[in-house]
Amino acid sequence: MGERNLPTAQHGDRHGVPVRRGLAPLDERLSEPERLCAERLRELRERIGLTSEELADRLSGDGISIDSTRLSKFLNGREVPRREIAARLHLLVAEREGVPVDADELARTRSAMYAAARVRSPLQAREFELATAHEDLCRHRARTVQELADLRNELEDERKRRKDAEAALENLGIRSREEARMLTGERDAALDRIAQLENQIRQAGAVLRLRERDVAALDQLMSATDTELVLWEMGGPGGLTGIRAAVVCLRDADEDAAADRLIERIACGYSVRDVMRLVAEFEAMRRVYDSTGVERALARLRKPVDLFHWLSGEGRESKARSAVLTAVASFAPVEHLVRIHKACVEHGSSELDQALRKAMVAERRAVPEDIDDVWAEDLRKGLAALNEWRATSP
Template identity: 40%
Template sequence: MTEEQAGRAVVPVRRGHLPPLSPLKDDLGEERRAFAEHLRALRERSGMTSSDLAEELGVDATRLSRYLSGEDLPQPDLQLLTRLHQLLASRNPEYSVDEAARESLGLLYAAARSQNLLSARAYEIAQLHEKLHEQQVETARALAALQAEMQDERDHRRHAEQEIARLRQVGVADRDEQIRRLEAERDSALQRVAELEDLVSQTGALLQLQQRDVQHAEEMAAETQRALDRWEHGGELPEQRRKVDVTRLDVEEIVEELDHLRDADRDEEADGLLADVAQRHDPAVVTRLHGALEDAGRRVDVAKLLEAAALNCPGPHLRLLALAVDEPGARYGTGDFQISVPAVPLGESLLPVVGRLSPVDTILRLAVAFAQRSERSFSPLVRRYFRYCTR
């Protein structure tokens, strides 16, 4: 969970008042059904709607919906389940994250094994990687503790030697007895330092081996994922596939392609698709896509679309995007209760992001483009964000 998400006040819905989820399909299979039902129970326990829970976990709402329906399993990245259990633990001090996570992972691995052999291997390697990483963290902690203890023993020995030297220069009644006691403490500290030096050396060597084990597990995971991609795409890796010409896609086709990429955990490609749409597609299509994503509650994709435009589009194109509107005077509702919704330019959502992320010269060029056409309704906004970003 990001700091922004952690700081956001999400008010949970009372249990029993959550909107019901669609029934699970009969053909899911025993293992996949068991995991989906478990995930649904965790969602119910959170007291949050699916869309709020997705936002809190930093996952696309559509993807979470597919997990809850059993259509897909979380890919080998296990952080989703970890974040979910940490969220539940934050609301219940008696909640055991480790115990709950083990139960969830057991159900997830069983579901993955029932899917196909390559998916099962991917999850097994993910589990191995997690265990190796935990061992590495524990070894690093043990090494730090040993080093701290060794330093304490060295300080103890040094203090004893200083006291011995001081006592030998003064005349006190029990000086010899005190010196013998301090010499015993010094010798004990010297012996313990020698033992700790050996333990530190061994533990450091073990840590290096574990670091290589983790790296090897990461390489195994990457190779398995490549094999899984080849199997899923008929022997052709995603990076080898022909790139989609976004200018030929309508909004529904863009959303469908976006869903496909998100569901396959190909998030970089999905982000690239949104960037291509923002830069290359007709502004009217971009604003319709923005509206469709907002209506679907896909806040992550909405943010990615706006950020892509702000970071990549030149000033003149940003002007066209800012002025674009979706379905002027569109009517919503049924029967006699229809209402007319005035068109809202994309600029109302886009310009704040432009002011926050775009290069200064891009914002300046955008302001000039508005001013040259006397589009005064937007020029003040641009000037305001320009001042904000140059403070």
């Protein structure tokens, strides 16, 4: 079902003012979750007060393209919007009504969309599930960080209490026996609590490290899911073939921002080996801009440990290895370069470490002095020695 044949935003009313088109009744064949989701979206559209064309334009961007036809599918229950559309809708509602975004209302909209996605689109349902799990993990991580900070503050207080009690005990000559007994009890209680707090801090630190790993793993799953959703929406095949075709299609349509975002998803969501297979396919097509774009995204966004393991396993004479090393030396955050150097030293990969330093010198990358870390200092010294050797070599 489409929208009724009322004046459109292009034509406007007799005074030339854009007019919102009415919506057709919902199809009775819709499931209950689909109907409730469509009704919720219609309610938000009414509160926003824009025409379909205006609303579609405001909802588009950051790799998501929506026109009035697709918006009509959302409002008529024939398609479920991507999860992030809920946040954009509620931001527009808040702007219109002059109030902050209502977190409870946003959660209600997402719940309705998720229920509809479970009926209509398993792929979108997976997006909702992963995003919800990611938000929960991030909340748990933030809570753990706060708990760790509180424990450390309490530990400092207990250490001060113990120190004060010990200092007072040293002056026993002017203390009564009762005061000495009290101070000894305070010192011993502080020592016991210090031991407990140190144990809790060790455990909280371990929990935080595990939560960080869980968040990183979910980030990768979300990127892969996001990519598959883009391919599904474009109607093309999945996998590397679909990714390559989608990037080409977006470039040819001058949708460079969307193509770049898709490339970033690939760099984050797929194995380094698969990412480099995509690079090879772009090179075979003589699409140099895209092949180098993938390498740069990989260098900027990928975890240092992933890059280290791939570089370690790739042959020294590999063209792909050389290209990635150059990209890493040029575009990776300095902190990542330090971590790759650290991994090289710890795993005895002296050849890779030397190749990384040579690439950094060639690309004129340095480690700023404000990075105060033993491994950063070690890498600085290695780069300085290499620069000095190059300056004195004939």
